[in-house]
Amino acid sequence: MTAIDDNPLQAERARIRRAKIDRLLIVAVTLVGFLTLWEIAGRLSNPLFFAPVSDVLREFWLGLLDPRARLLKGFLETLAVLVPGFAIASVLGVALGVLMGRSNIGYQILDPYVTIFYNTPRVALIPLLLLWIGVGDLLKIVIVVLAAIFPVSVNTMVGVRDVSAQFTEPARAMNATEGQLLWKVILPATFPFIVAGLKLGLGRALTTVIVAEFFVSVSGLGGILHATSSSYQMAKMFAPVIILAAMGILIDGFLTYQERSVLRRYRS
Amino acid sequence: MSPKLAVEDIRKTFFKAEKNDIVGIPVLDGVSLSVSQGEFVSVIGPSGCGKSTLLRIIDGLIQPDQGRVLVDGAVVTRPGPDRAVVFQYFGLYPWRSVLRNVEFGLELKGVPAKQRREVALANIARVGLKGFENHFPHELSGGMRQRVGFARALSLDPQIILMDEPFSSVDEQTRELLQEQLLELWSATGKTIFFITHSIDEAVYMADRVVVMGARPGRIVEEIAVDLPRPRSGGVRAQPRFGEIRTYAWEILKKGIQESSELTAVQ
Numbered sequence: 277m278t279a280i281d282d283n284p285l286q287a288e289r290a291r292i293r294r295a296k297i298d299r300l301l302i303v304a305v306t307l308v309g310f311l312t313l314w315e316i317a318g319r320l321s322n323p324l325f326f327a328p329v330s331d332v333l334r335e336f337w338l339g340l341l342d343p344r345a346r347l348l349k350g351f352l353e354t355l356a357v358l359v360p361g362f363a364i365a366s367v368l369g370v371a372l373g374v375l376m377g378r379s380n381i382g383y384q385i386l387d388p389y390v391t392i393f394y395n396t397p398r399v400a401l402i403p404l405l406l407l408w409i410g411v412g413d414l415l416k417i418v419i420v421v422l423a424a425i426f427p428v429s430v431n432t433m434v435g436v437r438d439v440s441a442q443f444t445e446p447a448r449a450m451n452a453t454e455g456q457l458l459w460k461v462i463l464p465a466t467f468p469f470i471v472a473g474l475k476l477g478l479g480r481a482l483t484t485v486i487v488a489e490f491f492v493s494v495s496g497l498g499g500i501l502h503a504t505s506s507s508y509q510m511a512k513m514f515a516p517v518i519i520l521a522a523m524g525i526l527i528d529g530f531l532t533y534q535e536r537s538v539l540r541r542y543r544s
Numbered sequence: 545m546s547p548k549l550a551v552e553d554i555r556k557t558f559f560k561a562e563k564n565d566i567v568g569i570p571v572l573d574g575v576s577l578s579v580s581q582g583e584f585v586s587v588i589g590p591s592g593c594g595k596s597t598l599l600r601i602i603d604g605l606i607q608p609d610q611g612r613v614l615v616d617g618a619v620v621t622r623p624g625p626d627r628a629v630v631f632q633y634f635g636l637y638p639w640r641s642v643l644r645n646v647e648f649g650l651e652l653k654g655v656p657a658k659q660r661r662e663v664a665l666a667n668i669a670r671v672g673l674k675g676f677e678n679h680f681p682h683e684l685s686g687g688m689r690q691r692v693g694f695a696r697a698l699s700l701d702p703q704i705i706l707m708d709e710p711f712s713s714v715d716e717q718t719r720e721l722l723q724e725q726l727l728e729l730w731s732a733t734g735k736t737i738f739f740i741t742h743s744i745d746e747a748v749y750m751a752d753r754v755v756v757m758g759a760r761p762g763r764i765v766e767e768i769a770v771d772l773p774r775p776r777s778g779g780v781r782a783q784p785r786f787g788e789i790r791t792y793a794w795e796i797l798k799k800g801i802q803e804s805s806e807l808t809a810v811q
Contacts, residue, residue, distance in 0.1 A: 442631075442633050442635060443637065445605065445631070445635065446629070446631060446635030446636075447648075447652070448605060448623060449603055449605055449623050449628070449629040449635075450623065450628075450648065450649040450652050450653075450700065451622070451623050451624065451625065451652060451653070452652050453652075456652050460648075460651075460652070461637070464637070464639045465637075465639075467639070538639065540682075541638045541639055541680050541681075541682055
């Protein structure tokens with residue numbers, strides 16, 4: 277019998293530490309394995325169709341150092357569409373969801389259209405919107421808004437309808453106005469649903485901004501993706517992909533963090 | 545002296561959907577009651593007798609079909625600052641700290657931040673939760689949560705406090721402590737209390753008068769004056785008079801329940 281076994285607290289600490297190390301080890305080994313396979317596959321395959329990870333990382337690094345800053349410019353162009361588009365979709369989506377969740381008339385009027393829009397691939401509307409709005413950033417922003425707004429509004433609506441009378445009744449008993457009820461009770465109570473909607477909407481916005489940059493006017497990270505892949509520069513093509521992935525993970529991570537820190541309180 | 549609170553011939557029917565149609569369920573069938581300034585009135589009755597509906601009508605959360613509620617002679621049409629409710633389910637907001645929960649009613653009234661903080665802190669201390677101001681409801685026990693509910697009601701400085709089975713979701717020991725604390729707060733503040741409970745023991749222990757309601761449709765079948773000395777503490781329960789009143793209240797309540805089950809059987 278060892279000394280550690282004599283002390284259950286220390287034994288438990290050691291067990292938790294070992295489990296943590298094991299977890300990290302599994303992640304590390306898998307990652308190294310994945311990168312090795314990628315490298316081998318990249319070297320064996322036709323460079324027109326695939327690139328080894330070492331070339332990809334080198335091109336990414338060179339892209340960051342590029343004096344003409346094409347990657348950075350593309351990134352900013354994409355942000356210039358994504359940020360206003362997602363912001364507008366979030367605000368309008370929440371407003372739409374609250375309207376449909378709180379008002380029966382609002383629900384009856386809007387629900388059929390939201391259902392139709394939600395289930396129509398928004399990309400199919402691009403040709404029409406192109407005619408109406410013309411080529412430009414405005415069109416791309418509109419496309420992003422259309423892509424992201426419905427998951428936000430549908431989630432918000434479900435959340436608003438789900439708000440328990442145990443939240444609204446005390447506020448009403450304390451003479452809350454409709455506005456106070458909305459801002460101080462309904463919206464905070466709906467917060468977990470809104471964040472879930474924003475996460476879904478974000479995924480759609482990211483996808484759609486790239487699609488728009490392919491088809492509407494070649495610009496941004498989507499434009500770089502388009503240019504490099506059509507000229508078979510496979511290693512270069514991965515740079516915008518890496519940036520897109522990082523963006524998605526960062527924003528999603530931020531929302532998940534917000535969600536968790538607040539959700540902790542909601543469970544009781 | 546005119547009563548603090550007068551309930552006059554309140555009738556209320558709820559509607560329920562049933563097979564492509566709706567049926568009316570009479571919940572309150574002519575309830576009249578008056579409560580004096582500073583009085584502690586308990587209401588007991590079988591489940592579903594409309595006790596909670598009556599409380600909500602008194603607060604103005606629900607409108608009666610007939611009859612009216614008067615506070616100091618003025619008709620109640622909606623919730624007002626002269627009444628505060630303490631709920632069975634506590635009614636706290638999980639995203640607000642204890643302090644911000646207690647401040648909530650004052651915030652809704654537009655009381656300036658500094659002033660409402662002072663009032664809230666004083667009332668948190670009064671219910672014995674000093675040091676827990678920045679805790680969140682999920683970090684508190686049921687008894688502590690309900691004390692936050694008291695503090696919130698007291699912060700509004702109402703004249704009447706309406707309590708809807710405030711202790712039925714806390715454990716037995718906590719319940720007795722909360723009962724004593726509420727009696728202390730009541731005698732210190734002189735508020736009028738309308739207290740709904742399903743416990744006969746609690747009703748008798750707390751109140752000046754116990755109102756017994758009969759089963760659906762709810763109506764008042766008897767009012768029992770509780771002539772036990774005050775201040776009361778746990779020892780009151782050992783007095784023979786306490787047992788007598790308790791037994792009497794139970795006899796009446798039982799009769800009401802049996803009548804209603806016979807009625808149901810005949811139907």
